[in-house]
Amino acid sequence: MRKAEDVLETYLAQVVSGAPVQASDSSLQPMLRVAMQLRQVSRISPSPASVERIRVALRRVPPRAREVGARSTTPKIGLWRRPVAGLAFAMMLMALGTTSALAAPSALPDSPLYPVRNMREAVQVQFASTAAQRAMLYANFAAERATQLRRLVGHKDVAAGVVGTLLRDITSRVHQANQEARDDGQAARSAVNQVEGQIGDQLSQIQQEGEFSGNDGAQLTDTLRAVQTGQSGQSGDSSNSSATNGTGDSNQP
Amino acid sequence: MPTSLPDENTASRYVEWLDRARRQDRHAFAQLYEATYRRVFGYLLGRVGEQAAAEDLLQEVYLAALQAIERFRGRTEGEFIGWLLKIAHGKVMDRFRSQYRHPELKTSDVPSTGVADPLDAIDQRIRLDEISDALSQLTEDQRNVVLNRLVLGLDLEETSKLMGKNVGSIKALQHRALANLAKILTPGVDEHA
Numbered sequence: 001m002r003k004a005e006d007v008l009e010t011y012l013a014q015v016v017s018g019a020p021v022q023a024s025d026s027s028l029q030p031m032l033r034v035a036m037q038l039r040q041v042s043r044i045s046p047s048p049a050s051v052e053r054i055r056v057a058l059r060r061v062p063p064r065a066r067e068v069g070a071r072s073t074t075p076k077i078g079l080w081r082r083p084v085a086g087l088a089f090a091m092m093l094m095a096l097g098t099t100s101a102l103a104a105p106s107a108l109p110d111s112p113l114y115p116v117r118n119m120r121e122a123v124q125v126q127f128a129s130t131a132a133q134r135a136m137l138y139a140n141f142a143a144e145r146a147t148q149l150r151r152l153v154g155h156k157d158v159a160a161g162v163v164g165t166l167l168r169d170i171t172s173r174v175h176q177a178n179q180e181a182r183d184d185g186q187a188a189r190s191a192v193n194q195v196e197g198q199i200g201d202q203l204s205q206i207q208q209e210g211e212f213s214g215n216d217g218a219q220l221t222d223t224l225r226a227v228q229t230g231q232s233g234q235s236g237d238s239s240n241s242s243a244t245n246g247t248g249d250s251n252q253p
Numbered sequence: 254m255p256t257s258l259p260d261e262n263t264a265s266r267y268v269e270w271l272d273r274a275r276r277q278d279r280h281a282f283a284q285l286y287e288a289t290y291r292r293v294f295g296y297l298l299g300r301v302g303e304q305a306a307a308e309d310l311l312q313e314v315y316l317a318a319l320q321a322i323e324r325f326r327g328r329t330e331g332e333f334i335g336w337l338l339k340i341a342h343g344k345v346m347d348r349f350r351s352q353y354r355h356p357e358l359k360t361s362d363v364p365s366t367g368v369a370d371p372l373d374a375i376d377q378r379i380r381l382d383e384i385s386d387a388l389s390q391l392t393e394d395q396r397n398v399v400l401n402r403l404v405l406g407l408d409l410e411e412t413s414k415l416m417g418k419n420v421g422s423i424k425a426l427q428h429r430a431l432a433n434l435a436k437i438l439t440p441g442v443d444e445h446a
Binding site: 003004005006008009012013015016030031033034035037038039041042044045046047050051053054055057058059061179 | 279282283286290291292294295298299304307308311312315316319320323381384399400402403404405406408409421424425427428431432434435438439
């Protein structure tokens with residue numbers, strides 16, 4: 001004897017397919033009537049005006065950190081532009097002076113040379129010829145900042161705003177490293193994951209020391225989560241999470 | 254409404270659209286929107302019971318999806334729809350929470366479509382707000398199973414995959430769900446009919 005669930009399923013398949021339904025079992029009639037009412041909901045479409053409104057809204061959303069074409073391996077700028085960018089950067093370095101340029105690689109966010117550091121990194125990325133190289137550059141930039149942050153916390157010498165900017169820039173660079181690595185095979189992903197592991201260790205130690213509270217503490221948690229998410233290769237499909245989306249990087253390379 | 258698994262062309266189109274959309278190719282995301290909005294709308298309409306509210310939520314769902322698409326790792330139509338429905342569920346819950354805090358925002362008006370009433374041709378005029386209220390009295394699994402089967406038009410296997418339950422459980426769930434709905438919407442009907 002067939003179970004009631006199986007009998008109902010036979011009729012439901014007919015309801016879904018749009019075939020006429022005539023149940024011999026009268027006890028099923030109320031359920032099938034409800035099923036047909038629910039099925040009718042699916043025939044209601046949004047108004048053409050709202051469909052168009054959403055199309056327009058989707059087009060109006062400003063592009064995120066970068067807008068690229070079908071292949072992420074496409075260089076962010078054309079190859080012919082890279083020497084131009086390099087030349088422009090070299091001239092800027094000369095203008096800033098050799099001393100400043102040499103000091104820039106370790107400049108902190110409260111230093112006037114921090115923007116130079118970011119630009120220097122941006123040029124390094126532009127000159128990288130493969131996605132794997134770009135991924136490692138981004139990962140190393142993030143790791144350098146994590147090391148600096150750890151050192152600053154150890155010396156209890158953290159100026160206001162430095163922590164937030166460093167954490168934000170770590171998050172964005174980890175995100176970019178993962179994006180680049182994702183398209184360049186297992187080797188690149190493994191290499192980036194290894195660096196992310198080191199960053200994660202540094203940040204975990206900072207967290208365990210409990211030096212940060214309030215916004216800095218919350219941001220540290222978010223950054224740590226972003227690093228760990230990148231390591232595990234999980235997407236984190238919540239629409240609410242912004243931990244790994246790289247937003248808020250005021251000094252995007 | 255698809256009632257069977259997507260063919261090879263559809264599958265490869267989704268792989269390509271999703272791949273490009275993750276790289277913020279707006280045209281690809283627009284294709285995904287065109288291919289899926291009716292089903293997401295059906296889900297939203299079933300949950301909130303108001304055409305205008307469902308349309309507003311539909312926009313919120315796709316804007317949120319656009320913001321998060323680069324973190325979505327799925328490659329199939331089913332995975333994408335499932336992901337959209339998760340977002341949609343979150344948006345519906347946000348709306349319910351907001352209505353709880355600001356009850357004056359809740360409306361139970363007849364759907365305002367701006368076009369001719371799409372239900373005119375239907376013999377059994379459905380009562381969206383009543384159906385929505387009845388659905389809200391079901392358990393989460395019961396509600397999802399009837400929405401997936403009857404509003405999205407998914408078959409047993411697709412529903413089973415989307416909800417992470419075996420086919421037998423889906424059959425039992427839909428039986429209980431429809432029995433409960435019949436009891437709520439049709440006074441005098443025995444729950445165990």
